[in-house]
Amino acid sequence: MIQKHFIATQIRRTNRNLGILTLLTIIPGIILLAIGGIEGILKLIAAFIEGPLGFELLLEIISNFMELLFFVVGLRLLIYGLKKMWRLVPRLIHFEQHPIYKEVAYYGEFEDVALNIHYDLIQSGHKKYKNIYITEHWVMQITAFHLAVLKLEDVVWAYERVSKQEHAAVIPGVVSVGPSEVARTYSVVIHSRNPLVPMLQASITHELDFTEDIEGNALEGKRKQAYMNTILEELERRHPRAIYGYSRDLEEMWYRDRRTFIKSAGFSVN
Known part of the structure; x- marks a missing residue:
């Protein structure tokens, strides 16, 4: 069964899915960064600055391995989520920024083309x-x-x-x-x-x-x-x-x- 106003429904659906993905990456990213502990990461950076790679620095890295792992994974998740948010926000503010809108409007007036697509879909021949x-x-x-x-x-x-x-x-x-x-x-x-x-x-x-x-x-x-x-x-x-x-x-x-x-x-x- 085809939803009412098919194109508008697809725009809302894709925005919703992108929003869910954004939250599912930003929130765990923040949590992992908190678990990792910025203070521990700063200690490692300070150890790198103070001297060349040696036994003491290696012990410091091993002892803080899990914190470092959580920090790196959390940072990557957060960056990924922020990139997705950067894509999502313009779509929510300006309807015309959505890729689906652009692809539909490529063929003419958006409302007219969207209506044509909807009528084609509700016909039995599709x-x-x-x-x-x-x-x-x-x-x-x-x-x-x-x-x-x-x-x-x-x-x-x-x-x-x-x-x-x-x-x-x-x-x-x-x-x-x-x-x-x-x-x-x-x-x-x-x-x-x-x-x-x-x-x-x-x-x-x-x-x-x-x-x-x-x-x-x-x-x-x-x-x-x-x-x-x-x-x-x-x-x-x-x-x-x-x-x-x-x-x-x-x-x-x-x-x-x-x-x-x-x-x-x-x-x-x-």
Whole structure:
């Protein structure tokens, strides 16, 4: 079910999530700094200044190791949280500073575009795959801290990518020692001519099982791959103008000269 006023809901949701993350890093950071004790850290600094690294200084570091560890971790958490707050505060003060607002307003008057997106979503024809929405005019990706908004007609190139994960292991029952494939990640990569949303990528990982139900595990992997390919099929059905499928030449052309790639595909450069 689509929430009322979808875009406004997503802006509030991402602000809320960023605010929670900010608190969950700043508060523990302050606590760890307090536990670590600034006084102990100042003693260590003074010891460094007073003389070169020696046995006494090493003993001082060992005796204050936990305080030093708490201080370092707490300081990193606090800095990380303050950076997140630096991003959050402007969004709360000025609605227009939110990245979602900018991506929606890229296509015209914010209220009009947001309403168009909402109407597209409440129609029965929209599709949802994992965190990807595909409507009559839009393709969007929802994450914990963002909503990427892309007009369907801006999709230039889309393809499937399969990546393998390997670990050095001995698999029971198999005469094999060394790097072995343990998982495959099936991804759909969508490139666009929109400079604010140049790429979307959705992925699903399949853990390989060589010890129990090998056949069933292989079928599950095929189902996951087929599910991801459904995204490409839906995109191609709604937007056949784009290029579908991967090749090394296409990849080299895209990253070497994106503007030429877009023009050669029959699109104007935004």
